[in-house]
Amino acid sequence: MSSPVTTSANPSNATQFGMGSARAFERAKHVVPGGSMRSATWFAPHPPYAARGEGCWIEDIDGHRILDCANNFFSLIHGHAFPPAVEALRDVIGRGTAFGLPTEYETALAEAIRDRAPRCEHVRFCNSGTEAVMFAVKAARGLTGRPAIAKMEGAYHGAYDHLEVSLGSGPANWDGPGGDPAAVVYDRGTPPGVASDVVVLPYADPERCAAILEREGPRLAGVVLDTLTSKAGMVPPPQGTLDAIRDACRRYGIMLICDEVIGFRLAHAGAHTVFGLEPDLIALGKIIGGGLPVGAVAGPADRMAVFDHTHGAPAVAHGGTFSANPLTMVAGLVTLEAFDKPAVDRLNRLGDTLRARIHAGFAAAGIAAQMTGYGSLFRLHLTSAPITDYRSCYPDALAKTAIPKIHLAMLDRGILLTPNCSGSLSTPMGAAEIDLIATALVEETTRVLAS
Ligand SMILES: Cc1ncc(COP(=O)(O)O)c(C=O)c1O
CATH class of the missing domain: 3.90.1150.10 (Aspartate Aminotransferase, domain 1)
Structure with missing residues (x-):
């Protein structure tokens, strides 16, 4: 065309x-x-x-x-029908599309992500961005033994119940006690009890963010942050908000989870490098699958060890029938190679x-x-x-x-x-x-x- x-x-x-x-x-x-x-x-x-x-x-x-x-x-x-991806898919598809065994393709894509984004030292693939952020939240709970998470008002992170809180709140219900953002469940598919384990932060109000995190910090497993969240305007957060989150994470041992399902495209080593962040866990998706369904949770090896199943039951279970399927892996690999x-x-x-x-x-x-x-x-x-x-x-x-x-x-x-x-x-x-x-x-x- x-x-x-x-x-x-x-x-x-x-x-x-x-x-x-x-x-x-x-x-x-x-x-x-x-x-x-x-x-x-x-x-x-x-x-x-x-x-x-x-x-x-x-x-x-x-x-x-x-x-x-x-x-x-x-x-x-790379748009549609990216020729190297089409060629790689043609090559692989005749040899089987999914196995109840690992393949070397999954290691190759994990290495490619690690090589460009050193913070993604260890990687686990899944099938969507929703799963990626969900597994990152579960990992944070497993690492800290705490139930609650904090997220930004209005931020979209996929369809996991807790992450949908205050995704669609409006002037009639968005003010909580003391003027803090209220935790509002998204729709009738979400059990109301979910809201009690979610703390909602105001993206552009660093002082209020700091005060909320000071109060709620001891019960938080993680703070989930997309540094260019579209639903909250597609603007970066002020430095003060980043500082408040970083301080609270350090003080209370809260896991910083960067949602880079979209943001990974913004810098060769990921959006967190643009903002000087050192996340404990990074949720990936979208471009890393080369046009096929994908998600991944990544982070430093000591954090990702929460998924390690080789010493008995892992602290946090992770699986997925089609996770790391060879088609997604080869398409992702050639796509990232060309996005140098x-x-x-x-x-x-x-x-x-x-x-x-x-x-x-x-x-x-x-x-x-x-x-x-x-x-x-x-x-x-x-x-x-x-x-x-x-x-x-x-x-x-x-x-x-x-x-x-x-x-x-x-x-x-x-x-x-x-x-x-x-x-x-x-x-x-x-x-x-x-x-x-x-x-x-x-x-x-x-x-x-x-x-
Ligand atoms: C920032 C962010 N996180 C997570 C997701 C969920 O990804 P998926 O649609 O692959 O489940 C999206 C989807 O648009 C997203 O924009």
């Missing part, structure tokens, strides 16, 4: 209204609740159905070509260029909007007020109506963002793609805000 040449609105490319996709959605509704296997991939009236992908382009089943900035929720670093330091730096610079172009465009158009993010990640906000945390980007009436419109308008321009108008870059992208994204986003945001 070659690149499109147009950068102007192209109504004939009305991707979300393709008849093939409309029919596919109608068919799905008979066997899938809501017609979609993942809530995150659905948006009204219905998404286009993908037929194939190559590099940073997708073709849907109606033949529309779409520049992919969603990258399957930031899990594809120059590639990471180039992609991060491309992200800086994109954000700068968009900010300049918004300023020239005189509209109150901004782009947060870091490296190859970005997210649109329809305000010029500072975005600092979950509350500062909690959707107001304008965002609730305008963000979905901008998302669809971008799709009409042949560019796929996530439904909340965040996105990620992939290595096949270059200046031409940055130009397409920036031009379309500034024009469509301006148009929607004026309507």
